[in-house]
Amino acid sequence: MSATSSTILNLPDQRTATMPKRNYLNNEHGLLSWLLTGDHKRIAILYLISITFFFFIGGAFAGLIRLELLTPQPDLMASDTYNKMFSMHGIVMIFLFLVPSVPATLGNFLIPIMLGTRDLAFPKINLLSWYLYLAGGTFTLAALIFGGVDTGWTFTTPLSTHYLNTNVITAATAIFIAGFSSIFTGLNFIVTIHRMRAPGMTWFRMPLFVWAHYAASVLMVLGTPVLAITIVLVALERTVGIGVFDPTKGGDPLLFQHLFWFYSHPAVYIMILPGMGVISEIVSTFSRKRVFGYTAVAFSSVAIALFGFFVWAHHMFIMGVSNYSALVFSLLTMLVAVPSAIKIFNWAFTLQKGSITFETPMLYAFAFFGLFTIGGMTGVFLGALGMDIHLTETYFIVAHFHYVMVGGMLMAFLGGIHFWWPKMTGRMYPESFSKLSAVTSFIGFNLTFMPQFILGYLGMPRRYHAYPAEYQVLNVLSTAGATVLGVGFLLPLLYLTWSLRYGAIAGNNPWQATGLEWQIQSPPLTENFIETPIVDHEAYDYEWLAHKTEQEVTVG
């Protein structure tokens, strides 16, 4: 391979290459060997299939919402149906896709390998966590089939407790159960990271992917129980009327808001931190350089996790919280924006003096930079007290969190899936198609959500079934963008499935990356490593990798 080539892709000779005879995919056969597996890699694949299923369900709801909003009149579906659409879109996308997306798939697959160990600390709890996820998903589908739920994903009381006759309890049960799945995953990661690192794998030799998951896991374990409690209180209030939130019984409806956002704001970081971990790995690999300011990036994850717990009331600035608490929460919100800025700049400077190539994962990482920066900066708009009054509860906030969640997390997820696809399946995805899909989703995304910022400043409220006619042009643009975005998301589903059979054989380390996961066969053995690795180098040590490759060449 010449030095002037524009790719680092290094595949084995396809005429002689074969898939490894024994690997985690063919180690055991039959459906039961998958359903009863304790192997973190197989569980990751189970998760990948199930979250993809729910992603496309949630996406279908989004498509119908955008279709309805093509015209100002409420003409495609009834108001109740529309309300159910955005409620189910939110519930499915947040609890069944975004929260488990990277941690339960890539995290599950990679954390033990990156740490140089055989499996997670509690393989059976890991499997249980997938079953809980499935149970949560089943309850969600049940709520859908029995007529849907129209509370919005926020379950605002007293609307959810006293004024709706839809399947609130079923949906609440789904979220309650799915929450435990998330707690168990977090717990497993924390214990594994503390106790099961390979000899020599010190905290500051861990890949930043692991640091990001550690921070997210702490949030999952500490935050999710509060959601569980809140959901139980809503259910009790609805069924037996205990009156915790009901003002006519002396309850406080604002208490619900506090409890709900005490989880749901950290949940935003549960969703984005693992994505940031993915970006660190991708940027380093495709610029052949260690991540600039490793410790700053690692500690900024921890800082986000820490501050993330103390900003929840910024969702309530207009709800009559006291002026002084509004001040404190606004200030803390400004502080939590700083670590994200630090990360962006560190990634940008990782490129400096690198040797950069632009394969699909890198394109997704670039999309992440642009979209997450916009998402983060618009978050500062919303954190500024007086500005929030005008912007909150409008399409501005819808655009903001889609920039962070879809522009940030989903781009990182897709980047990560492409990056580790050869490791997970042993085969490459088709590069030209995937570049097309990355570019398509970037364009489609901006076309969908950029007009929504303008709509939000105009004052168009979120969750509106009908809207004044002067907002139509921007809504038409947004719907057109959503169509493009949909194509951008469907393409990977098609060509990744195709590549399972027809993709080029990837070999151990197609990206010539430094992580421990790239030093073993693809797909890995069930036991990951033949012998426990001894780690004597830092993460992203390309000199170590070059040295190792040289030795292999001389030995071979």
Next chain:
Amino acid sequence: MHISPVLWQFLVKWLHASALFPAEASTIAPYTDALYFFLLAITVVGMAVVGALVVGFSIRYRKEKHPVAIQVEGSTLLEATWTIIPLALFLVTFVWGALLYFRIYNPPTNSMNIYVVGKQWMWKAEHPGGQHEINALHVPMGRPVQLTMISQDVFHSFSIPDFRVKREVIPGRYSTVWFEATAPGTYHIFCTQYCGTKHSEMIGEVTVLTPDDYTKWTEGSTSGMSLAQNGERLFASMGCNSCHSGNAAARGPNLSGVFGSKLQLANGSEVLVNEAYLRDAILNPSQHVTAGYAPIMPTYQGQVSEDGLIDLVEYIKGLQTNYRVQQTLTTSQSNQVAPTTPGMVKP
């Protein structure tokens, strides 16, 4: 390529009618927009910096040009730079935002008060002079208007985008917002908090009138009974006056002049009597017993509507002497119809 003139005309009209920036129709709007443009500017600059770095490095250090990467550990100076500069900008934003917040939520003392009750799915505006409106609000230009709002059922949120004001309307609790309109016209009122089936139909229009037109409107639209007068009738019909008679030996405390005063409660605490206190004391009297009185008042939870509570509050607010109470007492005892007030239309 040929475009049909009909289609062309439609497109031109359609694009022309499209809104891109909201009208600035209140004294607050220019302040909000100033902060907005500041934030837009730092976003654009931030994007430009990140974009320049990523694109610049990608061009300069792409593999064809720069085949071997040079490993760099990091730089404390750079880390400090991109910690301190964003932090400083965010802190400026924080202070600016906080100042704006206090401007929007602290009404001037001379503002006129209008009550707004939100319910699924309509806005009811109640003017002290007895004008009642649904999904509409008439306000004079150039005068600060405070809205005292409450919800009868679920959370709603009262938003007038062209005024840049919004506030949650909460069940069981008064919340307030104020504005001073600067340009006559009609502007959207939206409910921005999802409140059930017809959330998107919970909309209305605020009409800003010149002071003259406003006077005409108030005279033309009154129901004939002010809120306080309604309150007075309610006060009598519910028998409030049998205890709150204002007599020295009365079983309930004297209500004249109580609004705005500091009240000593039986549990030892001291409270400022405002609209919220009066409402709570009617609905939940056992928690609000005035020092020196026995906790004998029954709760009126579920017996008075939010509109009725507003009437009662307005009545008590206006009670400067016991004369009216005594009159009410006399009339209710003498079994006559509602008290007569000059200029009042009998119901």
